[in-house]
Amino acid sequence: MSLLPIIVRVWGIFMKIKVSVCSDDVLYCERLVNYFNSHYYDTFQWNVYTQSVYLQQIFEANTADLILVGREMKSELQKLDESLRDGQLWAYLAEDDGEQEEGIWYLAKYRRADRIFRDLLDLYAQKEHVRYENAAIVSGKTTFIAFVSAAGGLGASTIACAAAKSFSRMEKTLYLNLEDTGSCEISFKGEEKPGLDELVYALKSRRNTLGLKIESSVSQDEAGTYYFKECANPMDLQSLLPEEIEELLKAIEAAKIYDKVIIDLGNGLQDKEITVMSLANRVVMVTDNSEIAALKLRRCLAFIQTVEETKKVDIFSKIHIYFNKVLKNTQIPEQISQIRVCGAFPVIENGSFTGIIEKISGMELLQGMK
Template identity: 30%
Template structure:
């Protein structure tokens, strides 16, 4: 089903132009309705179940009276206006594809309240690396996975979401923006978040895209589960990447479970030690229990990968339904870059892509 989009503007010339563009470029995405009269537009919202209303800022729209299912934003003339009357804004004088992406973002934020088209970009795969135990090299594995796909010519983003993690430990490039700028854009609910994401991303010589670490570690503590969900959705909607590799905390609250549901493959990293196996066993069973309580599907997308596995001190985890896809041994006397290079050659990452 198509998204039902209503555009309200007194400028008939502009209205005709943008409607024509949407009907030509996005005929498979939008069913467009145009209005110059507020009362007529409001009456139509309920009659045809409009999904998103974009209104020129010349109109005084009582958002509280809009149907719950209807997303809303103001059309404004300047890209410097981020919010108006506590509502999102979209600059009307920019490329149609940027307006399109912002409308899609508004729609996706209201997806829980509406029926119809589900927004997803199956061409972009989300792969998350996480672990309930420390010291297993979870971040190194995630970075190696990103390096592996980039080496195959796939456009890959490595996104470090750990509270005290750092993409700069693995990748480097010039640029003045970092993850703090992304968090600020998320928190201030800037309508041009997609532009901020595009302008802040860096590319390592390996081809991997990444966002540099925050200016101070405390900035990452401001990033809530809802913020992460919004960020992931926005990144997918840009259509810029084949793979987004997430390096993230192992959490089991509702917010993180909602994040897990959006991910194609969840890789739990362990080292085969007694403590590691116990924590993974307990963590996985906790997810299974949470899954049963919420009637969701997460466990079937989780696989176990070993890192720093030693024939002397490690053993495979038994008596658990969690599938293992192999891993890597411990590399002695090697730098981070050397370990990363070795790990990136693992064929197991190709298995992850097909999970």
């Protein structure tokens, strides 16, 4: 009997995608499963059958999320009762992109592994049963830290990037840029993945594949920080409703992949930013020692207090204030509006944006944000 069950560990609280493969191409099946167990071991659970006699057993068992059938077994598959075939999500493993029947799914065998991975996720997206626990973010494994400022140019994004790089040295850290026009291009250089565009699509399409897209769309830079590439069109990010932002963050938490999530909000105070701050474990408010920054910070804090009263959310108690671009020997207040000032980052002269990030990422002051 040619039966090769492969069992691997569960990914977070998501049920792993159970794939049953039935094909007489033994060598291909072994290579496929070995590769996916090495590179995507936390997403799939495989069962491989190499004789067509098992087709009926596979379809009747109703235990697979996705069934892949070698096209060489087409005649044997067609002998199965139509109700069996229609009751399962299945696709042919095809040698090439030759003649295909309308209404039948096909998975091309010989293409790049990352493309096969995405094709499998797209096939699985036809099922509508992926769910995650509706638990509060603050109660989970992952710590969410939101970075915001009361005005532009104060360095909230710089410090957020530096914190992400710093924390990545010891923990699995995700940098999530939710600024309307934010970009990761300069700060993080790594493999090209679809990024936020895929997440926005998953949220808007309501196909219950958000958890899968969180894994398949994330990039990792050379220093080890995970990040989502920005939306090609900023309007797509702006289109997200507060409840969709909440769904995104809770899906990231439910995956239980990351120890830290750094959320870069820039200087916005709209519904999106309020939603994130109310869900985060901590809120880092960045300011500087200028008169205008002090004025805007006071107005920002007053606004947040009003929001708390009207929306019955908790933000104020989670705020930690940090000064940026502070000259040596400059005095900073111990508290502002009864919020403790946790420290000050110095002025860094004549540095590029990436150079400043690298210098700040090595500063001990960041460790107090954890």
